[in-house]
Amino acid sequence: MESIPDEERFDRQVRFAGLGERGQRVLGESRVLLVGCGALGGVLAQILVRAGVGSLVLVDRDIVEPSNLPRQVLFDEEDALRGTPKVLAASAALARIGGPTELVPHAAHLDVRNLDPLAAGCDLILDGTDNLETRYLLNDFALERGLPWVYAGVVGSGGLVLPVIPGRGACLRCFFPEAPPAGSLPTCDSQGVILPAVSLVASLAAGIGMRLLVDPDGVVPRLFELDAWGGTPRHLAAARDPGCPACGLGRRDFLHRAPAPQPVVLCGRNTVQIPPSTAGSDPGRLERVAGRLEGTVEGLVCTRTLLRFENDGLRITLFSxxxxxxEGTDDPDRARAIYDRTVGS
Structure with a gap:
């Protein structure tokens, strides 16, 4: 298929003084790790692909569902009806944009066991996640490797953006030293979320990320607070806290913590994730489980990447x-019980 020449594709972009031909070349040579392909991650990914980033490593653990469609721009009804893994649906949508970007999708839960290989060769990490645990891990990893990353979070009509540049300014734990008690923070489930807020926060995070790649000295570390409904943006100076557990005291609590395979209730979802066992992947497992369950569960579907079925009023999706x-419960104990009963512990 005929492709559009880069000089034609990026003509208007290279005319921007902050980028120019040199900046476009740097973007094209850069590799970015994007963790999360949902609301924020979808907008971030689309901007980076359209901007011509050289390689984009996409990591997401989730599947597309109907409630994603009002705010997650890379997915359509067919993705939701099929329950397609988000990272695969996102990669397919991004590939249709065209351009020089190499897409490297990983349908996986990011943790201390796979972060290092996933981030290998990356120049920047962007945050499209929905939980502080993963963000604290990214923060530790970035500080340890001297790698810039951009924190972004959104709920309701507003959100936060913080560029973290090791050795310059604050890190995430300067502002949030410890994870707050469960249920104490507003979530998309309790307050909802609107696409204008997602787009606003993701656009600023993407712009800062692009500048970190082409002009890192020009980025001033600040915590940005945005509101798409009230229209009152503000920013706070991001001076490093000498008493910060991570960048001040040098602790890497989340990076050096042994992974705990505990069920996780997903943000804004009536869904529990059962993490993989520490035994590692088993390529033939999906087919074996499907063969064992055939005739005993409803709606059994097995593909190369997932196994799906329904049992006891719940929908279970097992990944490779x-x-x-x-799906259908927010009780980790019930989720673990039906998992053990059908899939096996």
């Missing part, structure tokens, strides 16, 4: 990396 999503 050993993870499972139990």
């Amino acid at each position: 990396d050993g993870r499972a999503l139990i």
Whole structure:
């Protein structure tokens, strides 16, 4: 198929003084790790692909569902009806944009066991996640490797953006030293979220990320607070806290923590994720489980990447990396019980 020449594709972009031909060349030579392909991650990914980033490593653990469609721009009804893994649906949508970007999708739960290989060769990490645990891990990893990353979070009509540049300014734990008690923070489930807020926060995070690649000295570390409904943006100076557990005291609590394979209730979802066992992946597991369950469960579907079925009023999706999503409950104990009963512990 005929492709559009880069000089034609990026003509208007290179005319921007902050980028120019040199900046476009740097973008084209850069490799970015994007963790999360949902609301924020979808907008971030689309901007980076359209901007011509050289390689984009996409990591997401989730599947597309109908409630994603009002705010997650890379997915359509067919993705939701099929329950397609988000990272695969996102990669397919991004590939249709065309351009020089190499897409490297990984349908996986990011943790200390796979972060290092996933981030290998990357120049920047962008945050499209929905939980502080993963963000603290990214923060530790970035500080340890001297790698810039951009924190972004959105709920309701507003959100936050913080560029973290090791050795310059604050890190995430300067502002949030410890994870707050469960249920104490507003979530998309409790307050909802609107696409204008997602787009606003993701656009600023993407712009800062692009500048970190082409002009890192020009980025001033600040915590940006945005509101798409009230229209009152503000920013706070991001001076490093000498008492910060991570960048001040040098602790890497989340990077050096042994992975705990505990069920996780997903943000804004009536869904529990069962993490993979520490035994590692088993390529033939999906077919074996499907063969054992055939005739005993409803709606059994098995593909190369996932196994899906319904049982006891719940929908279970088992992935090739050993993870499972139990949809229809927010009770980790019930989710683990039906997982053990059907899939096996």
